[in-house]
Amino acid sequence: MQATWHLPDGRQVTASVPEGQTLMEAARANNIPHILGDCGGNLACATCHVILDAAWVAKAGFPGPLEDPMLDVTDVERKPHSRLSCQLTMTAALDGIVLHIPA
Numbered sequence: 215m216q217a218t219w220h221l222p223d224g225r226q227v228t229a230s231v232p233e234g235q236t237l238m239e240a241a242r243a244n245n246i247p248h249i250l251g252d253c254g255g256n257l258a259c260a261t262c263h264v265i266l267d268a269a270w271v272a273k274a275g276f277p278g279p280l281e282d283p284m285l286d287v288t289d290v291e292r293k294p295h296s297r298l299s300c301q302l303t304m305t306a307a308l309d310g311i312v313l314h315i316p317a
């Protein structure tokens with residue numbers, strides 16, 4: 215399975231992501247800039263902020279009740295399709311997902 219990150223400088227990075235790995239963990243494993251994941255995926259830091267590509271919103275879903283308020287404290291202001299990537303776990307349904315790194 216794969217995910218693609220669009221970086222603020224215009225570059226794109228596509229990497230293999232095993233099923234069950236969060237997209238925060240995958241970003242860190244692939245040195246994606248700006249994805250720090252300081253809290254280890256515990257919804258306590260908001261340093262894993264990504265913006266879903268519009269084509270993937272329906273499959274990836276919307277933030278849950280614990281994630282949503284954390285999106286109000288991201289470094290870069292949230293957008294309508296913002297998510298915390300520690301809350302996105304790779305599954306077959308998300309194979310090929312495209313994420314934008316906010317800047």
Ligand code: FES
Pocket residue numbers: 238250251252253254255256257258259260261262284298299300301
């Ligand atoms: Fe801290 Fe996602 S890694 S909120």
